[in-house]
Amino acid sequence: MHCKKALGYSTLGALAVALAASPAMGQEVHQAQQSTPAQGGASPAQLEEIVVTARKVAENIQNVPIAITAYSGDELKRQNAQTFPDVATLTPSLQIAPSQTSSAAVIIQMRGQVQQDTLATLDPSVGTYVDGIYWARAYGLTATLVDVAGFQALKGPQGTLFGRNTTGGAMLINTKDPELEGLSGSLSGTYGRFNQQSLTGILNVPIVTDVLAARIAYSGNRRDGYAREVNTGTMLNNVNDYTIRGKVLIHPTENFRLLLSGEKYHTDTLQDMGRLAYFSPNGLPSFEAGLEALGPAGCLANQAACLARGNAILAKDVGLATSQYQTSLSSIPRAILTAKTFSATATLGTSFGEIKAIGGYRSTDSQLINSDPDASSVRILYGAAADKYGFAARQAMEQWSGELTVTGKALAGALDYAVGGFLFHEFGNDDTPSSTLPSSASSRPADWARLPTISARSIPRVSAFMANPPIT
16 A cells, blocks of 8 residues: 555634632642751651643642643653653553654553554644644654653643643643753763663853843764664664754843744664564465465465465564564664754733743654564565665655633632634645555466465464554
């Protein structure tokens, strides 16, 4: 199957007006502890206040009637959460797994809601918002968490304030803004197993005191592959990526601020597609394997030998499933992604509340050169193969978004309100070729007629699957 899609749509919606909420129920609060001197020399630990923006305003998590799990950036560092999937392991009811087709994308599940494909025509069930910008595609969420201020997981439908594609919930990620006072920065590096090398640098520069500041953050990661593809000797599952982000804060008056941001993420890896865990003997996968090994003439001459040869090939592949350091593939999958995000956020404080306008642009260009979804040495399920067909699967998407919100209090604080509108437009192309049993499908009808025992009635359905599949 080969499909080429072009998308273009926009939405405009009004947000809700809500009465002041009662204390939240079912929240999970992850707070850092600090020591506060007490009488008699005791120093009991005291919880800090956790501030979230689940209702478009900054407020204490205890006053928000939504199930939320929130972490500060410092807390994520203490938990050694280095990527978004790491955060999921700390957050109940949230799972983030690599996409089966590309290591540059992820599959997000929250409270059982999940979209298991990353095609451009399919939208996720969990919305992702980074610095207030909606990321329509899950490409780029494999990046390192660099200079993050906080993470919030809002569980359950969030359509009232965040719109569509939030039936399972929403993830809010905020990165650190420039600080107007004090020159600061940090530089850190790590070295680990398989020649892993990581470098992170952060620099905050006040340009005009109390008015203008800039902040830049960089993270680069390298690691050799550790899974050996036994047919070619190629080492898979390496790491090769970098993230760079720059922010400029303009604060000319006490009640107005303008924040400009630009970010780029790039990765180029040889991905490990997993392991073949099981196949049905004498089924279509076995026939396909035998056909690829012996050719149509060999299988027509001796059907039993063809199936036996196919069974042996797949059994050998299954035997490798017990080791994470070896795999047997029909091609070497390579995933390349470049994602760019630009945004401008203006905030104005007024006598009746706060007005915030957010404009954003994001592009993702993902290429998959070779693909082996069945993770075996034969082409049962087959994707792009640039080495043979001169083609790579590519998904190139662009999006524009604009949001305007007004939040505040009225009636002597008895009413909290949030009113606004959101405009979103996405367009691009998705070229994702795939095929099933390509050698069998290319056989001539006359050849099939000479194989009476190889029929849909006598052969079970395709029943080969991989170890460590995506979320179900």
